[in-house]
Amino acid sequence: MKTYSRACLLPLLILLLSSCVSSKLTASWVDPEFKRSQVQSILVLGVSEEDLLRRTFEDEMVAQLQQYGLKVAPSYRSISGKDIPEKAEMEQWIGGQDVDGIIVSRLVGTRQETVVQPGYTTRLGGYTGPYWGGGPHPWVDPYGGWYGYYSGSYDVLHYPPEVSYYEVYIIETTLYLVATDQPVWSARAEISSDKDTNRAIEDLVTDLIDNMADKGVI
Structure with missing residues (x-):
């Protein structure tokens, strides 16, 4: 088994921040040769050490994707959130599932923002x-x-002026086609929020799903 480094954790546990947006999509891409019919069933893989947050994210993604008539399953029911199975083990397990695509969501960067309220x-x-x-x-x-x-x-x-700081987390979410092991859609979002965690997760997933629909992926 391999252990997750904190650099690749989905940062859903740090969303309770102030004076900032909850979710904003900054970039997206789709393979121009991809056809909607290539994906009928999807496995959702949210990368996080926090089981509760990972499950909340995956369940929200599953619920919204199912509205498009897709067969979708969360990975937390079969894969631990703290240990990464070896590639051969994962490939064997995936091969036994009825899965056309795999969505992987992970952290790729952070930055700090400053908010100044003038005195x-x-x-x-x-x-x-x-x-x-x-x-x-x-x-x-x-x-x-x-x-x-x-x-x-x-x-x-x-x-006097009041200065506050908050972190912005850059999340990359990618859909891989199992048949080719190649990405067919990807998007980046910046998240931070003054809302509760569940609402922030819902907003993030909604932005991702809306983009997938706009791009003709689902």
Whole structure:
């Protein structure tokens, strides 16, 4: 058995992030010679150490693909999420299944984004502008003398800028044709979310399925 490295894990466990989009497809490709009739049954392989997240992803993919009349199965029922079977073992197992295509989804990159909310200054009521900024006529003192001007300084509230960071995960999902062992469709998506994990997974899968439909893959 081989063990997954964390570099290839599907990062569905880190989707609870703030101030960012949930899912965005950035690129896709389809083999121009591929024909829809070549794939009638699909196995879904989500790469993740987290069994719950992997199962959620695979089940969502299965549910949405079945709406297109395909026979689809999740891999978690037969393949461990922590150990990779040897190639010969996998090929033997696949050969015994009624599978035309295999969808593999994995992490291929990350980057950090920065969100800056600008600071601002405000006052707790009273006069808000100097003479030269639209206030009363210069010979009318809005502060009532030097002490009012001095003590009013403490009514000014300053809120500094707020800086936050979040990670963007780049996911590549590819459909392989079992008969040729070659890719026939692939797409990349960037994911990060302020939503709950299940909703983020649903959004990601919906984007992928919509693209497959637009490309004539399903």
